[in-house]
Amino acid sequence: MLPKNKKALFIALLAVGALLMLLGRLYTPTAREEIQDEAALHTAHAPPAHETTDIYAAEARLQEFFSLVEGAGRVRVMVGISARRETVFAVDTNKNETFTQEEDAQGGTRETRTSANSQQTVLIPDRNGTSRPLVLRETEPAIEGIVIIAEGGDNPLVRAELTRAAQAVLGIDAHRIQVLTMQR
Numbered sequence: 001m002l003p004k005n006k007k008a009l010f011i012a013l014l015a016v017g018a019l020l021m022l023l024g025r026l027y028t029p030t031a032r033e034e035i036q037d038e039a040a041l042h043t044a045h046a047p048p049a050h051e052t053t054d055i056y057a058a059e060a061r062l063q064e065f066f067s068l069v070e071g072a073g074r075v076r077v078m079v080g081i082s083a084r085r086e087t088v089f090a091v092d093t094n095k096n097e098t099f100t101q102e103e104d105a106q107g108g109t110r111e112t113r114t115s116a117n118s119q120q121t122v123l124i125p126d127r128n129g130t131s132r133p134l135v136l137r138e139t140e141p142a143i144e145g146i147v148i149i150a151e152g153g154d155n156p157l158v159r160a161e162l163t164r165a166a167q168a169v170l171g172i173d174a175h176r177i178q179v180l181t182m183q184r
Helices: 004-026 049-066 156-170
Strands: 075-081 086-089 091-103 109-121 123-125 131-133 135-139 143-150 177-181
Touching: 004 049, 004 156, 049 075, 049 143, 049 156, 143 156, 156 177
Parallel strands: 143 177
Antiparallel strands: 075 143, 086 135, 091 109, 123 131
């Protein structure tokens, strides 16, 4: 049997590995290839359906690992994210402006301004010969915080261990972690 501090380190490392595997599935490049609607080509805000289920799966795995902490008991976890995935595409903008100034026989002037704007998404060919939009920037969701509700959440030592484990796994500061006591 491992001493207490080595056991906590082992659990934290196991949790980190599991979360890294889950986060690897969360940020797959396939979302870029699934864009087919012309209206969505300028800025896409809706998350793919699998992204939401991956967050729930990550929460379930964290619950499982955090419940292994000595004294934690049953655990529930909720991870808060700041925003959904955002993809910004390159757009070719054409702006045409004309200005006309006319003078009439009485000495008056008339000015006419016209402008026309058009935008078209920049497309590039892929390996298959089909065109795909040119991606300028992709922003991934960021973890804003986590709430851990544990049966042993009233014990200061359990709170500290759960907080340290969440910091290690999620890479967030302690002030973004709340450990609460589960209703019995």
